[in-house]
Amino acid sequence: MSLSAAEVEFQSNKGPEPLKERLQAKLHQYPSISPVMVLLISGAVFWILNPNFKDPFNLSLVVQQVAVVGAVAVGQTIIILTAGIDLSCGAIAVFASMVMGRTAFANHLPGWQSLIIGLLVGTAAGAFNGFLVTKIKLPPFIVTLGTFNIFNALTLLYATGRDIQASEMNSTLVWMGTTFKAGRFQITLGVILMLLMYLVLSYALRFTAWGRHVYATGDDVEAARLAGIETKRVIFSVYMVAGLIFALAAWILIGRTGAASAINGIDLNLDSITAVVIGGTSLFGGRGRIIGSFYGAVIVGVFRDGLTLAGLPPYYQSLAVGILVITAVTIDQWIRKANK
């Protein structure tokens, strides 16, 4: 610790500019550095504040709690990478969960059929957003503000004022809530599904032409179009894929809460954006890594859990999350200035 401090001193003696610029350039190159640092430091602090924090049971709980928002953040990230935003993501997830629950409960469909119908409905909802953004050419903020209300209303209409409990659904739908032991940790299948989604989307973004086109479109849509990329098709596909991801998150949501309810998960809209932003993805598009959103979601979970264990009232959690978001965006702005 003292050694690295000495190094910093040494470098800043050579002049403050190079170090600052080097740091800026590094953060620019590896946008996941800052969330990982925040995660490690906050983890260490909460551990010191309350040794129970590092208890495997507690850590397992944190991860289980972030499974749903972490999954929704996967879809939110690819949308934000195209310089878009989705305020309706939580509404789509809740709507999809209600479709899964009610088709199983009221229409007595087998669980896997309800699941597939729910996934299709989520995909269609995302495609509807994508249609409004690319064909009607409305700003994503307005589109999804509108569809947020629409999907919410549809959910409430369809729910007919009643939650569907786990006991009223086929076991396929609550399967994601199944826990198993991994060493001293308790993991749910929902956590595994979330991690799989990160894996698949990381691969698609890094190693396929589609992923490269997503970045290029978010970076400079006109340049991407002139380079021969069908930017509208890319953006449409992103909203549609995100819809499917939100529906998969709905499956995790049912497993996590043990019910399909019109009010569970309504915070997901903004919480997913929080996770993406803390994870270092730029709201201006074209910049960021999807794994950062996982760190972002975990950071929020760690703060909520750690502050509770430290004995602080719950509203300090919101305070901390607010500060995190503003800090993250400030850092993003600063990093973006690096090469201007």
Add this chain to the structure above:
Amino acid sequence: MSVAPALTATNLFKTYGSVVALNGADLQLYPGEVLAVVGDNGAGKSTLIKCISGAEVPDSGEITLAGDVVKFHRPQDGRHAGIETVYQTLAVAPALDIAANLYLGRELRKPGPLGSIFRMLDNGAMKRESKSHIADLGISTIQNIGQAVETLSGGQRQAVAVARAATFSSKVIILDEPTAALGVRESNQVLKLIERLRDRGLPVILISHNMPQVFEVADRIQVQRLGKRAGVVTPKTHQMNEVVAIMTGALKVEEKDQTLQPVR
């Protein structure tokens, strides 16, 4: 001795509502030459090259490429036929590296199931190829092919755009005001690049407002006026002020004073 033209446009007409953009425009481009197209605003330069590149479809008229009649409906059609366009707006994605930009929209995939099933990009091959393409063009200022384009100067960025066009254009390369967004030194880099493309035998159409630059690199200069060709001259036969006079209509050039055949 007559050389077959690489590209011709004959009697093109294009109207937008009541506005006549092209009123029987012609163009002949010969192998290994730089043909500058100049003209006042609204003279139909842009529409002409858009029709050639496929960005616009002419109402009537004929375009031939290497002797064959072609009909383009989308920019992709022109691209597939071997016509590449470089725009003034530095059309590169800033956060992507040079190799990714060079292959943007035309990415190479790995051979075998990794590429066909998992759609995996062959980044290694794209880096290698980009490196050799950049070296071929003699762009020495670019050191690291994995560098993000936003770390480059404006001139280097435009060099990347030109390199991309040169890599994929087998027949014709069109440069639409390639230096408009650049400083003097950077413009000179791009002009050097244009000369190198020509020396490799690739015919170049250069749209520009900048007369000194046109006179520096062009083999022939086509002056557009009121949607058609007002004349084709060369930097040797005519002065800069004469070209401007043709542009404005103050000077008429007789057919015998024009340079309709290649000079190289």
